[in-house]
Amino acid sequence: MTAAPVIQARGLELTFETNDGPVHALKDIDLDIEKGEFVSFIGPSGCGKTTFLRCIAALETPTGGSLTVNGISPEEARKARSYGYVFQAAGLYPWRTIAGNVKLPLEIMGYSKAQQQERVEKVLSLVDLEGFGKKFPWQLSGGMQQRASIARALAFDAEILLMDEPFGALDEIVRDKLNEELLKLWSATNKTIGFVTHSIPEAVYLSTKIVVMSPRPGRIHEVIESTLPKGPRPLDIRDSEEFLQIAHRVREGLRAGHAYDE
Amino acid sequence: MKMIAPVLTVLAAILLLWYAATVWMNSQWTYDQAARAGEEVTFSELVTDTLTQKRPVLPAPHQVAVGLWEGVAGQKITSKRSLVFHGWITLSATLAGFALGTGLGILLAVGITHSRAMDLSVMPWAIASQTIPILAIAPMVIVVLASLGITGLLPKAIIAAYLSFFPVLVGMVKGLRAPDHMQLDLLKTYNASQGATFWKLRLPSSMPYLFASLKVGVAASLVGTIVAELPAGATRGLGARLLSGSYYGQTVQIWSALFAAAALAAILVVVVGIIEQITLKRMGMVQ
Ligand SMILES: Nc1ncnc2c1ncn2[C@@H]1O[C@H](COP(=O)(O)OP(=O)(O)OP(=O)(O)O)[C@@H](O)[C@H]1O
Ligand SMILES: [Mg+2]
Numbered sequence: 322m323t324a325a326p327v328i329q330a331r332g333l334e335l336t337f338e339t340n341d342g343p344v345h346a347l348k349d350i351d352l353d354i355e356k357g358e359f360v361s362f363i364g365p366s367g368c369g370k371t372t373f374l375r376c377i378a379a380l381e382t383p384t385g386g387s388l389t390v391n392g393i394s395p396e397e398a399r400k401a402r403s404y405g406y407v408f409q410a411a412g413l414y415p416w417r418t419i420a421g422n423v424k425l426p427l428e429i430m431g432y433s434k435a436q437q438q439e440r441v442e443k444v445l446s447l448v449d450l451e452g453f454g455k456k457f458p459w460q461l462s463g464g465m466q467q468r469a470s471i472a473r474a475l476a477f478d479a480e481i482l483l484m485d486e487p488f489g490a491l492d493e494i495v496r497d498k499l500n501e502e503l504l505k506l507w508s509a510t511n512k513t514i515g516f517v518t519h520s521i522p523e524a525v526y527l528s529t530k531i532v533v534m535s536p537r538p539g540r541i542h543e544v545i546e547s548t549l550p551k552g553p554r555p556l557d558i559r560d561s562e563e564f565l566q567i568a569h570r571v572r573e574g575l576r577a578g579h580a581y582d583e
Numbered sequence: 584m585k586m587i588a589p590v591l592t593v594l595a596a597i598l599l600l601w602y603a604a605t606v607w608m609n610s611q612w613t614y615d616q617a618a619r620a621g622e623e624v625t626f627s628e629l630v631t632d633t634l635t636q637k638r639p640v641l642p643a644p645h646q647v648a649v650g651l652w653e654g655v656a657g658q659k660i661t662s663k664r665s666l667v668f669h670g671w672i673t674l675s676a677t678l679a680g681f682a683l684g685t686g687l688g689i690l691l692a693v694g695i696t697h698s699r700a701m702d703l704s705v706m707p708w709a710i711a712s713q714t715i716p717i718l719a720i721a722p723m724v725i726v727v728l729a730s731l732g733i734t735g736l737l738p739k740a741i742i743a744a745y746l747s748f749f750p751v752l753v754g755m756v757k758g759l760r761a762p763d764h765m766q767l768d769l770l771k772t773y774n775a776s777q778g779a780t781f782w783k784l785r786l787p788s789s790m791p792y793l794f795a796s797l798k799v800g801v802a803a804s805l806v807g808t809i810v811a812e813l814p815a816g817a818t819r820g821l822g823a824r825l826l827s828g829s830y831y832g833q834t835v836q837i838w839s840a841l842f843a844a845a846a847l848a849a850i851l852v853v854v855v856g857i858i859e860q861i862t863l864k865r866m867g868m869v870q
Contacts (some may be wrong), residue, residue: 429775
């Protein structure tokens with residue numbers, strides 16, 4: 322870990338000016354994310370997880386502190402098309418078929434027709450949606466739509482993948498399978514991933530680093546480095562002593578973070 | 584099928600009211616005639632007479648129906664007395680004006696949604712333009728263009744466009760602004776250009792709004808054309824037919840032309856509706 326971090330936040334701050342006064346969504350955020358790390362953000366609702374991801378993707382402008390991506394500003398990184406972003410809701414375009422939705426970033430980024438075709442097929446099978454390409458979003462269940470939106474973010478080669486509760490709407494079995502797939506994909510591509518979740522086991526299973534956040538103002542309560550092996554992990558690693566210990570630390574962190582609140 | 588009973592009931596009620604109004608409004612003439620001849624009128628004589636007058640104040644439904652039938656089927660369609668002939672004159676100007684107005688409305692809407700300066704400068708004028716009564720504008724446009732040697736379809740189309748661009752403009756501005764934050768943010772993460780955002784997000788989002796305003800626009804276009812046919816002694820078109828009918832007291836002719844215009848409007852709106860259904864279905868936006 323000698324290379325400069327991919328994402329570096331120093332004293333990052335974001336205050337929304339609302340009609341009911343300022344909302345401190347983020348305060349004093351210091352965080353380094355190295356290239357190829359899988360970082361999960363966990364914390365109670367409203368603690369600024371989404372806001373932080375949006376800052377990284379240059380969808381929000383911080384009101385203080387510094388944030389760099391690959392040593393340049395998030396804005397410039399976005400122009401270099403570094404991000405694949407999976408939003409909290411699927412947000413498929415209703416007038417496009419599933420394949421058409423997945424194709425959208427490829428069209429915008431100027432991939433050839435043949436490449437588009439090939440990539441769409443590849444990522445749709447990755448999220449288990451082969452055969453659904455010609456369907457419109459309303460013909461699919463909410464979970465399937467969410468998977469399509471993941472496929473859309475995977476279709477092009479973004480260096481950084483930002484995922485905001487991508488598996489929140491899925492059933493346990495599909496979730497397990499996608500967690501496994503995601504880990505495989507990640508270790509095969511060396512992407513850097515920022516991942517928001519409310520599930521402690523999911524965070525521990527996936528991450529190399531778990532960021533526990535606390536609300537009002539949104540802060541980082543604790544950063545837990547995972548001792549689990551990097552790379553693909555078998556699902557039954559979740560029964561190991563080591564796993565349970567990390568999960569325990571995350572739970573303690575969440576509880577302590579909440580305590581500020583009272 | 585469930586719809587038929589209520590529709591027929593309303594239709595029957597309207598016809599009944601209409602007949603009653605016919606008897607009532609035409610009775611004066613019948614009484615005057617009878618008084619001149621020194622006769623008494625019974626109720627049944629009153630009814631038969633009021634429903635069959637040559638120049639009634641209000642023609643009876645069946646008289647209008649006959650007038651319509653004669654106008655549509657009873658003439659060669661090239662005849663000056665054919666409603667098909669006049670209807671076609673009006674229709675062609677309506678369609679030309681509708682196309683013109685729609686194009687203008689869409690162009691202005693695109694400008695307004697992409698430029699703050701245009702939003703501030705064009706919108707107030709567009710609204711102001713619709714507060715001026717079309718009846719005041721139409722003769723001016725006709726006269727000015729005629730003095731430039733432009734007559735026929737174009738002046739009418741311009742007035743039709745004047746009325747139809749507005750609903751299209753308003754609908755399209757709303758439609759082009761319809762995409763929500765997440766849909767826009769998604770394109771932002773791809774660093775999509777303004778052009779890509781327009782073609783891939785704003786334009787498709789605006790389609791339902793566009794069609795809703797096209798329906799209003801096509802009807803407005805027809806009204807504009809008919810109004811444009813009224814002044815300066817036009818001799819062709821449904822508007823001219825209305826006017827000459829009122830010159831000569833031919834109420835049946837007026838009402839026939841009116842119904843022809845209403846039918847034309849209905850057909851135009853239905854056609855736009857069908858195109859809407861097909862387009863939105865293809866786009867996957869209706870189920
Ligand atoms: N555009 C905005 N304007 C004003 N306040 C905002 C805005 N976006 C977020 N906030 C506030 O910032 C805080 C953090 O919001 P954020 O969406 O980041 O929470 P979160 O951790 O993602 O929550 P959840 O788990 O429910 O998704 C909240 O208090 C929210 O009300
Ligand atoms: Mg959130």
